[in-house]
Amino acid sequence: MTKLSLHWEKLKNIMFDTLGHNPGQAVMVATALSMASSSVAQSIAIACNKKISDHQKKFLIPQELLDGIINVAASILIIGTMGKCATRLVETGKWSTDSIRALIAKLPKSVQVKMGDSGTNLADIFCDHAAPEVKKEFYTVYDNFKFGAQIIATTIGSVLALSVAAPFIRNYAAAEYQKAHLKKQQDNSQSVATVSATPIQKPNAANYHNYTMTAITNPTSSLKI
């Protein structure tokens, strides 16, 4: 076996230990990465789209970049938290099933299980106290229930975070950016217009612009055209 294939075998076993027992984390990281790369690609596409005006690009590009940032943050915060909540609810026994309760009844009477207590961990209790055949049956039922609860929680979390919360936040922030940018642009164009309207004055020289303007705006003055 070559060195490279040995490393690959080691890597596969490490990945199996991490991904096999906690696939939710991998999916969350994957979602965040794909959102970030998609946002960059879409921003480049808007910048290159000749059919979208510059004025609209000033809203759409920040909207897209903010979309990426908010999506990544939402993936980690909301989806991650919801997944962990589901795990803890099952681990502590706050969310349980008839089958799990039936298996808890098979534990030795000396073992006290406080269902829903934050210090309770059903997996640890069964690992330490259950008979081998009960332990095996428990882990099959418990793992399937825990994983199902995690999947449902992360799916609802991703819909809430990415389809509802993220668009509101990014639209608000992108609109503020567009407003600020347009105001800055207006201020610049106003100052350019003022500069071009005022003729260059030589020191101590007669000002023809002021002379004509006074004649027009104040016809009663002694200055007549």
Added chain:
Amino acid sequence: MAFNVVDRIIRYIPAHNFSKDQERIIEWCGDHIRSPEQRLLLGATALVIQPAIDLNNKKVDEDTRKVSCARTAAKIIIGTITGFTVRDLCIKLVESKSKFGTEVNKAIDRFFTPSCVTKHTGAFRHYKNALGTLLGVAVMLITNFAIDAPVTQILTNYFNKKMNNKAKEASNDKT
């Protein structure tokens, strides 16, 4: 720290005991909802909600609102199609190359199989799905630029044109 926050949240969630039927539904979700299906669900809900949010964003002018709505709809449609397809194909690829024991015909068949795996377990199934998803993300780093972005641009322009034509027709009808 993270668990403290989670423990505080779960304090407010009521305790519940699921019946046999409910347990079966939860287990079915765990077995059948993989990352491609999650992407499909996310895309479907996003397509219903997000363009409506963009179209009712009163903070920007009407033209920007329309372009933003057209772009969002186009991005969701293309993103969901490529996201689902790439993830699904990558998971299938990992599954086909994660064989062991008598299933192996060629050496490549066990390319993704960890040496510690000797039987089909839930953990092995989760590993194949998660590894396929990660591989899918790596592929999507390319397809985001090569497929998603250019096709979104074409579709945005198409939707935009349609919306403008409709608006013109409406104003002509009024006059």
